[in-house]
Amino acid sequence: MATGTETGTDSGKDPGSAPGTRPRPPGGPAARTTGVHHPTRAAIAARHLRTDRWWLAPAVTAGGLLAFIVYSTWRAFSNADYYAAPYVSPFYSPCLADNCAPMRNGPNWEILGSWWGLSPALLILIFPLGFRLTCYYYRKAYYRGFWASPPACAVAEPHRKYSGETRFPLIMQNIHRYFFYAAVPVAGILTYDTVLTFRDEHYAWGHMGLGSLIFLVNIALIWAYTLSCHSCRHIIGGRLRHFSKHPVRYRLWGWVGRLNARHMLLAWASLISVAACDFYVYLVASGAFDDPRFF
Amino acid sequence: MTELERQQWDVVVVGAGGAGLRAAIEARERGARTAVICKSLFGKAHTVMAEGGIAASMGNVNSGDNWQVHFRDTMRGGKFLNQWRMAELHAKEAPDRVWELETWGALFDRTPEGKISQRNFGGHEYPRLAHVGDRTGLELIRTLQQKIVSLQQEDEREFGDHEARLKVFQECTVTRVLKDGDRVSGTFCYERETGRFFVLEAPAVVLATGGIGKSFKVTSNSWEYTGDGHALALLAGAPLLNMEFVQFHPTGMVWPPSVKGILVTESVRGDGGVLRNSEGKRFMFDYVPDVFKEKYAQSEEEGDRWYEDPDHNRRPPELLPRDEVARAINSEVKAGRGSPHGGVFLDVSTRMPAERIRRRLPSMYHQFKELADVDITAEAMEVGPTCHYVMGGIAVDSDTAAALDVPGLFAAGEVAGGMHGSNRLGGNSLSDLLVFGRRAGLHAAGYAASAGTLPVVDEAQIDAAAAEALRPFSAEDLAEGAPTENPYTLHQELQQTMNDLVGIIRRAPEMERALEKLAGLRERAERAGVEGHRQFNPGWHLSLDLRNMLLVSECIARAALERTESRGGHTREDCPVMERSWRPVNLLCRPVDEQDTASGRIDLVRKVTEPIRPDLLSLFEKEELVKYLADEELEE
Amino acid sequence: MSSYDARFRVWRGDTEGGALEDFRVEVNDGEVVLDIIHRIQATQAGDLAVRWNCKAGKCGSCSAEINGRPRLLCMTRMSVFGREETITVTPLRAFPVVRDLVTDVSFNYTKAREIPAFVPPEGVKPGEYRMQQVDVDRSQEFRKCIECFLCQDTCHVVRDHEENKTAFAGPRFLMRVAELDMHPLDAAAESGLDRRATAQEEHGLGLCNITKCCTEVCPEHIKITDNALIPLKERAVDRKYDPLVWLGNKIRRRDAT
Numbered sequence A: 001m002a003t004g005t006e007t008g009t010d011s012g013k014d015p016g017s018a019p020g021t022r023p024r025p026p027g028g029p030a031a032r033t034t035g036v037h038h039p040t041r042a043a044i045a046a047r048h049l050r051t052d053r054w055w056l057a058p059a060v061t062a063g064g065l066l067a068f069i070v071y072s073t074w075r076a077f078s079n080a081d082y083y084a085a086p087y088v089s090p091f092y093s094p095c096l097a098d099n100c101a102p103m104r105n106g107p108n109w110e111i112l113g114s115w116w117g118l119s120p121a122l123l124i125l126i127f128p129l130g131f132r133l134t135c136y137y138y139r140k141a142y143y144r145g146f147w148a149s150p151p152a153c154a155v156a157e158p159h160r161k162y163s164g165e166t167r168f169p170l171i172m173q174n175i176h177r178y179f180f181y182a183a184v185p186v187a188g189i190l191t192y193d194t195v196l197t198f199r200d201e202h203y204a205w206g207h208m209g210l211g212s213l214i215f216l217v218n219i220a221l222i223w224a225y226t227l228s229c230h231s232c233r234h235i236i237g238g239r240l241r242h243f244s245k246h247p248v249r250y251r252l253w254g255w256v257g258r259l260n261a262r263h264m265l266l267a268w269a270s271l272i273s274v275a276a277c278d279f280y281v282y283l284v285a286s287g288a289f290d291d292p293r294f295f
Numbered sequence B: 001m002t003e004l005e006r007q008q009w010d011v012v013v014v015g016a017g018g019a020g021l022r023a024a025i026e027a028r029e030r031g032a033r034t035a036v037i038c039k040s041l042f043g044k045a046h047t048v049m050a051e052g053g054i055a056a057s058m059g060n061v062n063s064g065d066n067w068q069v070h071f072r073d074t075m076r077g078g079k080f081l082n083q084w085r086m087a088e089l090h091a092k093e094a095p096d097r098v099w100e101l102e103t104w105g106a107l108f109d110r111t112p113e114g115k116i117s118q119r120n121f122g123g124h125e126y127p128r129l130a131h132v133g134d135r136t137g138l139e140l141i142r143t144l145q146q147k148i149v150s151l152q153q154e155d156e157r158e159f160g161d162h163e164a165r166l167k168v169f170q171e172c173t174v175t176r177v178l179k180d181g182d183r184v185s186g187t188f189c190y191e192r193e194t195g196r197f198f199v200l201e202a203p204a205v206v207l208a209t210g211g212i213g214k215s216f217k218v219t220s221n222s223w224e225y226t227g228d229g230h231a232l233a234l235l236a237g238a239p240l241l242n243m244e245f246v247q248f249h250p251t252g253m254v255w256p257p258s259v260k261g262i263l264v265t266e267s268v269r270g271d272g273g274v275l276r277n278s279e280g281k282r283f284m285f286d287y288v289p290d291v292f293k294e295k296y297a298q299s300e301e302e303g304d305r306w307y308e309d310p311d312h313n314r315r316p317p318e319l320l321p322r323d324e325v326a327r328a329i330n331s332e333v334k335a336g337r338g339s340p341h342g343g344v345f346l347d348v349s350t351r352m353p354a355e356r357i358r359r360r361l362p363s364m365y366h367q368f369k370e371l372a373d374v375d376i377t378a379e380a381m382e383v384g385p386t387c388h389y390v391m392g393g394i395a396v397d398s399d400t401a402a403a404l405d406v407p408g409l410f411a412a413g414e415v416a417g418g419m420h421g422s423n424r425l426g427g428n429s430l431s432d433l434l435v436f437g438r439r440a441g442l443h444a445a446g447y448a449a450s451a452g453t454l455p456v457v458d459e460a461q462i463d464a465a466a467a468e469a470l471r472p473f474s475a476e477d478l479a480e481g482a483p484t485e486n487p488y489t490l491h492q493e494l495q496q497t498m499n500d501l502v503g504i505i506r507r508a509p510e511m512e513r514a515l516e517k518l519a520g521l522r523e524r525a526e527r528a529g530v531e532g533h534r535q536f537n538p539g540w541h542l543s544l545d546l547r548n549m550l551l552v553s554e555c556i557a558r559a560a561l562e563r564t565e566s567r568g569g570h571t572r573e574d575c576p577v578m579e580r581s582w583r584p585v586n587l588l589c590r591p592v593d594e595q596d597t598a599s600g601r602i603d604l605v606r607k608v609t610e611p612i613r614p615d616l617l618s619l620f621e622k623e624e625l626v627k628y629l630a631d632e633e634l635e636e
Numbered sequence C: 001m002s003s004y005d006a007r008f009r010v011w012r013g014d015t016e017g018g019a020l021e022d023f024r025v026e027v028n029d030g031e032v033v034l035d036i037i038h039r040i041q042a043t044q045a046g047d048l049a050v051r052w053n054c055k056a057g058k059c060g061s062c063s064a065e066i067n068g069r070p071r072l073l074c075m076t077r078m079s080v081f082g083r084e085e086t087i088t089v090t091p092l093r094a095f096p097v098v099r100d101l102v103t104d105v106s107f108n109y110t111k112a113r114e115i116p117a118f119v120p121p122e123g124v125k126p127g128e129y130r131m132q133q134v135d136v137d138r139s140q141e142f143r144k145c146i147e148c149f150l151c152q153d154t155c156h157v158v159r160d161h162e163e164n165k166t167a168f169a170g171p172r173f174l175m176r177v178a179e180l181d182m183h184p185l186d187a188a189a190e191s192g193l194d195r196r197a198t199a200q201e202e203h204g205l206g207l208c209n210i211t212k213c214c215t216e217v218c219p220e221h222i223k224i225t226d227n228a229l230i231p232l233k234e235r236a237v238d239r240k241y242d243p244l245v246w247l248g249n250k251i252r253r254r255d256a257t
Helices: A056-078 A121-133 A136-145 A170-196 A210-227 A230-238 A247-260 A263-285 B018-029 B067-077 B084-103 B136-159 B228-235 B283-287 B290-295 B300-308 B322-334 B354-360 B362-372 B428-449 B459-479 B487-501 B508-525 B538-562 B622-628 B631-635 C033-043 C106-114 C133-142 C150-154 C171-182 C195-201 C213-217 C224-240 C243-256
Strands: B005-008 B011-014 B034-038 B166-170 B172-180 B183-191 B197-201 B204-207 B246-253 B274-276 B344-347 B381-390 B409-411 B585-591 B602-608 C003-014 C017-028 C063-066 C069-072 C086-090 C097-099
Touching (some): A056 A121, A121 A170, A170 A210, A230 C224, B018 B034, B018 B136, B018 B204, B084 B136, B136 B166, B136 B428, B172 B228, B172 B538, B183 B204, B204 B228, B204 B428, B228 B538, B274 B283, B290 B622, B487 B508, C003 C033, C017 C033, C033 C086, C069 C150, C133 C224, C171 C195, C171 C224, C213 C224
Parallel strands (some): B034 B166, B204 B409
Antiparallel strands (some): B274 B344, B344 B381, C003 C017, C003 C097, C063 C069
16 A cells, blocks of 8 residues: 655655656556546656545544444344343344334334344344445545545555446445334434433433433433434435525525534444444443443 | 648637636637646636635625625725726626526525625625635636536547537737737637747637736736736737726735735734734724725724624724725835734734634635744735736726727736726626626637638748747747846846835836836847757747736836826826816727737827716715716716 | 744756755744745745645645655745754656656546546436535535545555556546435435446446555545545445345346357
8 A cells, every 4th residue: 555655756856957857757657547637637757746634534534433343233232231121232122023122112013923033133223324324425425535535635546447436235225214104213213212211220210320320321422413414414305496485494504504514523432322222222231231221 | 841730620718717717618618629828727816815805795694785785895996097888787687697606506605594695805795705724716716617528528428528619728828819901819828838839810819817916026916927828918909008006915924934915814914903004003004095085994993893793893903905904004014014034914813713714714724834934823914016917908998898999809807908097996807807808708609600701811920929928948049149138037027126116105217117118128138048958948948928918017117207187006206186177088009010019119109988877876975976086077 | 033044955857857956945933835836936946836826724725745745835834843854845757747746647637537527316306406515525524625635646556556547537527426326415325327237347446545644644634544445445335345245236237149
């Protein structure tokens, strides 16, 4: 991988020597003739001349996403330690199969019946996964971090061909708004789960523990992330041509716009919070940690 | 005979700023096949630098406004030296020109009723400037550019060729207007990218090349402003009018040195910014001249009230016409009350909340933040006068924009003289571009259509023009032993000379010295030599532009020495008073001998102006006219 | 005031080839990279080609790449670099080179011509246009564009794939489509022009993978991706991927055949 130290190859020419007389230097590592090495472009062998640590951001992004994928895959398939009254892991809520742990007043909706034998998390995770996979921010993050398309601005990408989001499967990114529609009820259910955390382990209301606090933070971030979605911004008002004729929607659009400006931050914060939330439930359910109660 | 490409057009427009593009649109819409030729890329013209707005008496904010008020303000601003018919046409037609921009897609800032918002500006009695934040010039250029593209799209649909009837030759320079006898026959041009010469043959040529600021060291003007149109006209035999009037904008950046001169828009003051000296005093109250005494606030309290209640208070003196403010700043700095970097303080930070500053003056916020590391919402700016605009220019017929003495030659915008008299009001330049750009295009197209037999391009003129353009490459042979000159050095010396000796405050002996120095520079410029070849060679380009700058500088110095009074953009320390007897006198620079003008001999003649039409005079109070008009004019 | 000698490497050459050339050049307080290029021009290489104009960040002429990043030469202050740093200046690398720091940007002018112009509303005379500030705010942001073409240069769709140039208008001109689509009085729809569908079908909106480099380089700080490109994608979704609209189109097309 190129590092930030890469620079031009023809150094040390005398200043003032006649320009335009030297032969075009051979192409880059792969002697490619497209992109920045296209014959019409300035003959510079280096793929890029950036001197800053441009690789840091995509590397951190890829690392962070990878860590979440590993963690969430383990938790989703483990099918265990996701319920410790009154807390249910957000990975397993709502629980749509028969094989779920019973949760009093909790999100046990066995609409799929008993034939489903795998982890019930897989049924519900499709929706947040789809929402985040098609999210405009995450798209940027993984196109840059995993696909190197591009790795960073003005750093040549390694691909020979590029068709963007014009073909299957990436043309499917256009269905983001339908995942947004699905993400709203999911966030609603997680809100309900958060309300349920204001019980104690015997289902008596009016109590609060450290878990409730974590759930509260998580649900706030989930809502903020969901509502800051670009599709939401469009649906709520962005699609209008005359804001002046829709003052309420205009105001809502303004609020969503302010959240939207922090979409990246919220995407990461809610990703971490949802994992933290699940991990907390895991710790309590597996008995590794005792939920401290405030009252 | 020089072999080169020739193209035939009906109208050639030189310059693609506001005036040039507006002229081209009009000519094309009138059926003329039109070529536009410009030194920069299409859409980069200096017009983008205009910030404040377009003056037009639409009366959207104050319904008391109308063309008569606008006319009065313009004449007062120009100290009655304006070509009054131009001022009249300008005031009458400006609103239509602004409204028409909206039909081409322009998006001005709005009033609550959804009309075009208008802002206050120096010298304008009512809020009059249609604006888009502080990037109005950009909006104007982009709108005209996009209108041209839309006309080209029409041609593409009709003829399958975008450029069938309207073509932009970008990054090309005109070095000579060619003539057939008295008449215009075309232009001699070179392409900057390749250095290739070509000729555009056309019966009508519109000059819209802008100003001359690059002859001065501290200027808000871009590199293009080398007085090309002025020189082309002069070399073609058309006279220049009142070249002594050069506007120094009162507020240019003074620090850091590399951005010295860059404009700080007048909107800063229009929106409430105030000028203070190093003692913290709002000094402008001490500099209100007698002719303006009744129109401006006498106390800070009254001035501050005006922003809220303009109908019952007089405006603060920070909003005096530009020449007054520039002189005041100059005096304060000279008296030792300047800011650390030799300017004065312009403060909005204590006058408006930060949020409002960022919204109303986004480019200024940006400009100071990025170029000077100054946060204008928290601290005062340092500003000082900068060469901004030339009121003088090609003498034209008011109605048709036709240059005198050369049939087929037209001029519009800054390169044309007369409209602004001795001092231009802010906001009047963009409207000037539109009003007279359109008129130039209209009459050029009309002239081309009725030209009869087409003029013939003279081969000898082409050969001479080609030889002249190539001279910098053979400077060593021409110099005959004398050293060749670096064009960059010559340019710097010229700028220093004009800045020091024919600058904002002028004295006869200094101007005489300037003329001597200019003669020396002219002689050395003959030997300006460049290395390399013709392909995109900036040294060569500058060598060719030097001819124009030297010619124009000489006109300025000659005219400035001749006019023994102080008026508007021309301030003589040795003749500090505005003399009413000079009011009806225009100074015309004419080439002495067409063969020899390049060697710098200019004839300066006085010309008495046409009397102001009585119905226009009657728009003013008698007491006011007495301050301006010469005795013999008052008797009539 | 302090000055020092900086190390510069400037690409010099033309279509035939070229190379980075080293210069040592004086730098003074408060200067920008363009000042240094001009000093090289005036003292060491009189024919060094560079395109510039206003030198105040308003015209967008002096676009180039400094240490590999697309920037305006006139808005890059020398103080952001260390005194020991070697500063590399090259022409824009997405466009054909002409000479030294000057590139052929005609791609952008070609694309500009492909975007259908503003369609004035019928029956509304000049002077009768009424628009509310909140309705023009969005398009006004896009009209701040100074056409420096840095976004066009940095966009990997064309920078790294010459072959995409025919199909892709680039961020600047997709933003132009968004600007017109959000213009409160544009009558394109009434004239039978669907800007949203054509953004996708003719101007290559689908090639954009919203990796935001255009927004990163914009010297006017226009939120190109968030405020223009993504809203335009959402508008295209309204037209093209809304199942009801899609179904309607299918049925209508069947009727037509």
